[in-house]
Amino acid sequence: MSQGPDADLADAVRDAAGVRVERCYQCGKCTAGCPMARHMDLAPNQIMRLAQTGDPGDREALLRSLAIWCCAGCLTCTQRCPRELDPAAVIDALRELSRREGKVSPRGRRILAFHEAFLASVEHTGRMSEVPLVGLYKLWSGDIFQDLAVAPAMLARGKLPLIPHVIKGRTEIRRIFEACRAKEKA
Ligand code: SF4
Numbered sequence: 001m002s003q004g005p006d007a008d009l010a011d012a013v014r015d016a017a018g019v020r021v022e023r024c025y026q027c028g029k030c031t032a033g034c035p036m037a038r039h040m041d042l043a044p045n046q047i048m049r050l051a052q053t054g055d056p057g058d059r060e061a062l063l064r065s066l067a068i069w070c071c072a073g074c075l076t077c078t079q080r081c082p083r084e085l086d087p088a089a090v091i092d093a094l095r096e097l098s099r100r101e102g103k104v105s106p107r108g109r110r111i112l113a114f115h116e117a118f119l120a121s122v123e124h125t126g127r128m129s130e131v132p133l134v135g136l137y138k139l140w141s142g143d144i145f146q147d148l149a150v151a152p153a154m155l156a157r158g159k160l161p162l163i164p165h166v167i168k169g170r171t172e173i174r175r176i177f178e179a180c181r182a183k184e185k186a
């Protein structure tokens with residue numbers, strides 16, 4: 001099924017995350033256990049509810065929400081759900097849709113920049129490497145000067161190795177990234 005702007009959201013989420021959001025009966029257990037709920041503009045159970053409705057306004061509210069970028073992926077919601085649903089996977093699918101449709105909330109853009117910098121670092125060195133991660137994050141977020149004052153102390157303590165460590169299996173890691181991109185285009 002297409003996941004373009006006109007796709008029904010519940011179907012798109014089911015295709016991407018394998019979760020049938022219509023099975024959520026709004027008990028709120030996911031929200032009660034979520035460590036990030038107080039930072040979210042929509043609580044996890046509200047996210048599930050809006051994903052059920054099929055209303056274009058609800059779809060827009062979800063894809064433009066900050067909540068989907070606040071999720072820390074801890075899976076507490078998924079563990080607690082009495083319906084064995086996976087709100088964390090739903091949120092992941094919503095993030096991807098939001099990114100693809102250019103609807104990332106202004107405050108979510110810095111979090112997205114961090115995600116992308118992290119993945120680029122893993123793709124090119126095979127692991128999370130501090131300098132590429134920080135450098136790319138600053139470049140893509142525009143947050144050039146944040147925390148710059150702590151850099152000398154970190155360098156002095158060897159916490160910011162200027163030459164990133166590259167793992168032996170880097171080629172295989174790159175192949176995984178390429179396979180994911182090919183799957184995304186299919
Ligand atoms: S815990 Fe499960 S059933 Fe309850 S509101 Fe959350 S997603 Fe819905």
Ligand code: SF4
Nearest residue numbers: 034071072074075077
């Ligand atoms: S995975 Fe996300 S939504 Fe679920 S409990 Fe953790 S932070 Fe909250």
